[in-house]
Amino acid sequence: MAFNLNFAKNRTVNITIKDHAIRYVELKNVQSSIIQRMGEYYLPVGLIKEGKILDFDTLSTILEQCVSEWKIPKRMVRFLVPDPFVVIRKVMIPKDIRVDEIKGYLYMEIGSSIHLPFEDPVFDFHLLDKGNSETNELLLFAAPETIVREYIDLFEEAKLKPVVADISSLALNRCFNQLDSVQAAENYIMIQCDLQTVNVCIFEKNIPVIMRHLTMDIDRGKWEHSLNSDSVLSFRYSGDREDILFPLEEIYNEIEKVMNFYQFSLNQGKAQVQKLLVDGDHPWLDEIYHHMRKRFAIPITKLSDLKESQDANQIPHQFYLNVGLGLKEV
Numbered sequence: 001m002a003f004n005l006n007f008a009k010n011r012t013v014n015i016t017i018k019d020h021a022i023r024y025v026e027l028k029n030v031q032s033s034i035i036q037r038m039g040e041y042y043l044p045v046g047l048i049k050e051g052k053i054l055d056f057d058t059l060s061t062i063l064e065q066c067v068s069e070w071k072i073p074k075r076m077v078r079f080l081v082p083d084p085f086v087v088i089r090k091v092m093i094p095k096d097i098r099v100d101e102i103k104g105y106l107y108m109e110i111g112s113s114i115h116l117p118f119e120d121p122v123f124d125f126h127l128l129d130k131g132n133s134e135t136n137e138l139l140l141f142a143a144p145e146t147i148v149r150e151y152i153d154l155f156e157e158a159k160l161k162p163v164v165a166d167i168s169s170l171a172l173n174r175c176f177n178q179l180d181s182v183q184a185a186e187n188y189i190m191i192q193c194d195l196q197t198v199n200v201c202i203f204e205k206n207i208p209v210i211m212r213h214l215t216m217d218i219d220r221g222k223w224e225h226s227l228n229s230d231s232v233l234s235f236r237y238s239g240d241r242e243d244i245l246f247p248l249e250e251i252y253n254e255i256e257k258v259m260n261f262y263q264f265s266l267n268q269g270k271a272q273v274q275k276l277l278v279d280g281d282h283p284w285l286d287e288i289y290h291h292m293r294k295r296f297a298i299p300i301t302k303l304s305d306l307k308e309s310q311d312a313n314q315i316p317h318q319f320y321l322n323v324g325l326g327l328k329e330v
Contacts, residue, residue, distance in 0.1 A: 025322035051082025169201035175324030193280035216247035279303040281318035
């Protein structure tokens with residue numbers, strides 16, 4: 001038996017940084033999705049674009065202000081690698097390579113037999129059950145080191161201690177599974193609908209196998225924001241509704257293409273997506289959910305509905321990603 005010395009002042013916080021907002025959540029513990037504290041800050045246009053930091057100094061100043069207001073200085077932090085820079089790829093390796101040798105093997109092969117769309121990656125892997133007598137199959141997760149390093153520098157400038165970099169699809173899937181364990185035999189697609197982007201990820205037995213990051217051509221300046229007494233943002237669109245609905249129709253078409261690619265190109269019609277999970281911080285998420293129910297002929301689940309059915313302490317849906325991040329062990 002060991003004492004848990006993770007007192008409140010040392011508890012890890014979970015911060016997500018998107019183009020339009022910084023959010024933080026502190027959970028009661030990593031076994032629970034109960035939120036103890038949370039906060040949110042709107043980011044002006046021009047600081048970050050599709051995950052790429054454009055104005056480091058201003059963003060750093062804002063984050064330092066948030067850390068002070070939220071009273072979380074010197075805390076350990078879990079954070080997300082921006083979706084546009086994450087690559088997920090299946091890789092075959094020789095059967096005789098031991099598990100403790102795999103990372104070294106990947107270091108040697110990336111750039112030669114394993115090609116990525118960027119140089120100097122940071123990466124991790126998950127060994128799969130598939131393979132044959134000569135090879136093993138693994139799932140490679142990679143991102144540019146320059147991007148990850150920039151976010152680490154940002155947190156360290158704000159006197160925080162980044163300890164875990166995660167992927168949004170894995171974080172959100174963790175949250176879904178705690179509330180409603182997805183059947184291991186199911187193949188399901190997870191849709192994250194945010195203010196201007198949509199991330200699509202197909203899972204097999206809780207393992208992500210395909211990920212696509214989609215953008216919507218929307219004038220963000222027409223989204224008017226306000227902050228309530230709980231430091232939570234709300235948005236109202238001042239333009240024509242069709243400015244939002246038309247790009248969403250294009251997104252639904254792209255989702256169908258991803259599902260068809262998975263079914264017919266990857267699996268020759270032998271496997272298909274059986275369930276759709278949807279979440280995100282889009283202000284019209286409920287409407288998007290209802291459009292998807294009419295559009296797709298598979299069961300669709302919204303994370304906020306699962307949460308509300310189990311917990312009387314309802315929280316804004318834009319914080320569920322932070323909750324999933326917090327469920328990851330440091």
